[in-house]
Amino acid sequence: MKSRINKYLLALGLMLSLLTLNSQTVMAHGEKALEPFIRMRTIQWYDVQWSKQKFNVNEEISVTGKFHVAEDWPISVPKPEASFLNISTPGPVLIRTERYLNGKPFMNSVALQPGGDYDFKVVLKGRLPGHYHIHPFFNLKDAGQVMGPGIWLDIEGDAADFTNDVKIINGETINMETYGLSNGIFWHVFWGLLATAWLLWWVRRPLFIARYRMLQAGLDDELITHKDRLIAKALMVGVPLLVYASYVMTTRQYPNTIPLQASMDQILPLPAEVNAGVVNVETLKAEYSVPKRALSLTVKINNNSEKPVHIVEFSTANVGFYNKALPLPDSGNSEPVLAVEGLSLSTIEAIKPGEEKTMTITAEDAFWETEKLDGLTRDADSRVGGLLFLADDTGKRYISSISAAIIPKFN
Amino acid sequence: MSVDLSSRSFRPYTGEKARITRAYDYLILVLALFLFIGSFHLHFALTVGDWDFWVDWKDRQWWPLITPLMGITFPAAVQAVMWEKFRLPLGATLCIACLSIGTWIARIFAYHYWNYFPINMVLPSTMLPSALVLDAILMLSNSLTVTAIFGGSLFALLFYPANWPIFGMFHVPIEYGNGQMTVADLLGFEYIRTGMPEYLRIIERGTLRTYGQYATPLSAFCSALLCTLMYTLWWYIGKWFATVRYLTKI
Numbered sequence: 294m295k296s297r298i299n300k301y302l303l304a305l306g307l308m309l310s311l312l313t314l315n316s317q318t319v320m321a322h323g324e325k326a327l328e329p330f331i332r333m334r335t336i337q338w339y340d341v342q343w344s345k346q347k348f349n350v351n352e353e354i355s356v357t358g359k360f361h362v363a364e365d366w367p368i369s370v371p372k373p374e375a376s377f378l379n380i381s382t383p384g385p386v387l388i389r390t391e392r393y394l395n396g397k398p399f400m401n402s403v404a405l406q407p408g409g410d411y412d413f414k415v416v417l418k419g420r421l422p423g424h425y426h427i428h429p430f431f432n433l434k435d436a437g438q439v440m441g442p443g444i445w446l447d448i449e450g451d452a453a454d455f456t457n458d459v460k461i462i463n464g465e466t467i468n469m470e471t472y473g474l475s476n477g478i479f480w481h482v483f484w485g486l487l488a489t490a491w492l493l494w495w496v497r498r499p500l501f502i503a504r505y506r507m508l509q510a511g512l513d514d515e516l517i518t519h520k521d522r523l524i525a526k527a528l529m530v531g532v533p534l535l536v537y538a539s540y541v542m543t544t545r546q547y548p549n550t551i552p553l554q555a556s557m558d559q560i561l562p563l564p565a566e567v568n569a570g571v572v573n574v575e576t577l578k579a580e581y582s583v584p585k586r587a588l589s590l591t592v593k594i595n596n597n598s599e600k601p602v603h604i605v606e607f608s609t610a611n612v613g614f615y616n617k618a619l620p621l622p623d624s625g626n627s628e629p630v631l632a633v634e635g636l637s638l639s640t641i642e643a644i645k646p647g648e649e650k651t652m653t654i655t656a657e658d659a660f661w662e663t664e665k666l667d668g669l670t671r672d673a674d675s676r677v678g679g680l681l682f683l684a685d686d687t688g689k690r691y692i693s694s695i696s697a698a699i700i701p702k703f704n
Numbered sequence: 705m706s707v708d709l710s711s712r713s714f715r716p717y718t719g720e721k722a723r724i725t726r727a728y729d730y731l732i733l734v735l736a737l738f739l740f741i742g743s744f745h746l747h748f749a750l751t752v753g754d755w756d757f758w759v760d761w762k763d764r765q766w767w768p769l770i771t772p773l774m775g776i777t778f779p780a781a782v783q784a785v786m787w788e789k790f791r792l793p794l795g796a797t798l799c800i801a802c803l804s805i806g807t808w809i810a811r812i813f814a815y816h817y818w819n820y821f822p823i824n825m826v827l828p829s830t831m832l833p834s835a836l837v838l839d840a841i842l843m844l845s846n847s848l849t850v851t852a853i854f855g856g857s858l859f860a861l862l863f864y865p866a867n868w869p870i871f872g873m874f875h876v877p878i879e880y881g882n883g884q885m886t887v888a889d890l891l892g893f894e895y896i897r898t899g900m901p902e903y904l905r906i907i908e909r910g911t912l913r914t915y916g917q918y919a920t921p922l923s924a925f926c927s928a929l930l931c932t933l934m935y936t937l938w939w940y941i942g943k944w945f946a947t948v949r950y951l952t953k954i
């Protein structure tokens with residue numbers, strides 16, 4: 294009976310410990326899990342590109358891209374005071390060797406500024422062969438994970454070829470995969486043997502029932518012999534001495550150690566790329582039609598540039614709605630979710646220099662539902678957010694952020 | 705006590721009876737081994753957790769404070785039973801050895817083979833020296849108070865120096881990304897953990913920091929004091945757990 298309970302407990306314990314371990318890998322594909330207003334109005338990704346999709350173990354690739362931190366940051370989401378640009382992978386199948394934010398090395402976490410524009414670059418090195426769906430994403434402290442667009446990567450070759458050598462400050466090169474491993478095993482074995490000897494010293498004699506009976510009979514003295522006491526005294530003095538000696542030895546061998554580093558990086562936003570002030574867009578109204586699965590935005594566009602501009606794309610939560618009247622631009626390998634039905638405009642004429650024009654943009658597509666963005670109309674914070682891309686004939690791009698309360702149309 | 709045996713009438717078991725009690729010893733030992741490997745390891749994973757999992761969480765303040773404090777719990781309870789009922793001074797060593805076995809199994813299979821982390825990034829810490837001293841002090845003193853105060857304190861104080869030979873070399877600096885970081889920090893940066901961003905690390909934080917370089921000894925002494933209390937608490941939990949109320953004849 295007892296053993297069965299123990300087995301159940303053990304099984305339960307193992308299951309629980311595996312569950313806690315595994316929760317990390319499971320989360321990798323929670324890209325649609327967060328409420329739509331968080332995905333639309335926190336980190337607004339664009340221009341995400343991968344240098345390669347097929348590469349070998351040991352080969353380095355990079356992912357670059359830009360993001361705008363929404364001005365209209367949801368009130369219920371903590372401000373991005375500690376943010377960590379991460380890569381969603383099923384464990385370290387790739388290693389991250391370098392990471393940059395606005396061209397500056399970015400090793401820790403950083404405070405992002407709402408309204409700020411950033412570009413990033415992450416260098417990754419293939420470690421385990423396989424076919425993986427990978428996203429750049431932001432871990433936002435107390436808020437969760439905001440996913441960037443995903444892509445399929447193929448790592449080829451042999452895992453055994455992987456090397457990761459790094460130079461430490463005294464010029465020595467170390468292998469990160471095995472550094473300190475045999476030394477660590479040595480100390481575990483060393484103390485393990487001593488502990489085993491102590492346990493065997495006792496286990497070799499009759500244990501529970503025999504000793505319990507003797508103890509109840511008042512024969513304490515016979516249970517602990519003179520030799521036992523001698524060994525215990527040796528342990529009590531010897532173990533601390535050994536610990537001290539090994540500690541001193543280590544400090545002599547590694548005199549220049551530093552504590553774990555726990556600082557934040559300080560990186561300021563780039564000069565404004567979104568809402569840069571040349572072409573201004575004001576969102577007057579946003580309506581979402583539930584039966585049509587269509588978002589209609591009424592916007593007032595003010596063109597202060599010297600050339601006529603036209604609307605190219607509306608992008609929100611990694612879904613891109615492209616202007617139907619234009620050919621689909623080449624978006625490289627970034628694989629954002631492309632809304633097939635695209636974007637229809639109330640007027641197809643370009644906005645002339647100096648002109649102010651009010652128009653309606655309609656983004657109609659089943660993606661509102663499949664990407665789980667339509668929940669917006671039933672949220673406590675029912676505001677829509679995204680980026681509107683405009684361009685002139687030379688291809689010069691103007692980006693504006695869209696933000697408005699949403700009004701549902703149920704029929 | 706419900707069992708009454710006097711020293712004058714005491715006869716040790718012989719023959720078949722002795723063999724059966726010996727078989728019973730082994731049965732209990734094996735069961736205890738599995739129970740402690742499972743339960744203590746789980747308890748440890750849930751309480752010390754990331755401080756014990758990751759090399760870049762083993763800082764000067766929280767790691768030497770939390771680990772012994774949570775590590776002394778089961779040893780105290782098992783010592784209470786093993787010593788009070790059987791005069792066996794091996795409770796702490798047995799528990800910590802079981803914990804080490806469970807931890808190594810998890811690190812190799814769950815972390816390395818299943819989640820691909822290099823083992824050096826998830827090396828467990830050791831509390832075996834602490835446990836050996838705790839057992840020795842209990843045996844020599846035969847006193848809860850002495851063991852709680854001296855044994856509990858030594859359990860905590862020995863932790864950091866006993867683990868520095870394993871983890872010290874992970875603290876050598878590397879110049880990386882226009883700054884310095886330890887080998888441990890770089891392992892944390894390079895080997896991607898999607899659910900463990902850097903800012904989640906609870907390291908080098910808190911008021912102890914105002915003592916600068918002396919953070920570790922202060923942390924260890926703070927842990928020593930708390931271990932004394934924790935030891936006493938868990939001793940009574942162990943004692944309460946191992947009732948002989950239903951044992952009438954032996």
Ligand SMILES: [Cu+2]
Pocket residue numbers: 322324426427428443444
């Ligand atoms: Cu994906």
